[in-house]
Amino acid sequence: MSDLSELNNLLADDPEFVEIVKQDLIDGQRRNPNNHPRYFTKTFFHHPEELRAEVEEAGLDSEKILAIEGPGWLLQNFQEHWNELGRRDRLLEAIRWLETEPSILGMSAHIMAVAHK
Known part of the structure; x- marks a missing residue:
């Protein structure tokens, strides 16, 4: 949330x-x-742990909860950062580091559950 x-x-x-x-x-x-x-x-x-519980209550095996935006959406002038290729690569790398970090999942404006039956 x-x-x-x-x-x-x-x-x-x-x-x-x-x-x-x-x-x-x-x-x-x-x-x-x-x-x-x-x-x-x-x-x-949802809090991230609530989403995981909801997925499991539905009979699915929760594989992971991912941040969609992560903390990157807090950047001022995001488009400016995104348009600079080297900076974009560093942003994407940081996103990969943080997308499953439990302590900051709730900081993302949106989260996603990955699960299988």
């Missing part, structure tokens, strides 16, 4: 939104009671 993108948008200055984020952290459920367009939609945020 990650609400870091909201910090980048200065929504942390909005008292109504701050209450929504506090609830996100309590039960993982995002609710947007006033359908405010900047508050995102109704959704459920």
Whole structure:
């Protein structure tokens, strides 16, 4: 679960939104009671270990949980970094190091389960 993108948008200055984020952290459920367009939609945020448990409860063998963006999405001027070939290679290498690191999986805005039957 990650609400870091909201910090980048200065929504942390909005008292109504701050209450929504506090609830996100309590039960993982995002609710947007006033359908405010900047508050995102109704959704459920998984902690990485919750996703693994859900996959296993479905009768699948969880192979790994991966970060989709990892911490790279926090870079300012991402496109500028990505367009420089040498820097892109270093970013991709760092992503490979970090994509399965349990201590930072929840930092990614999205995670993915890889499993088999």
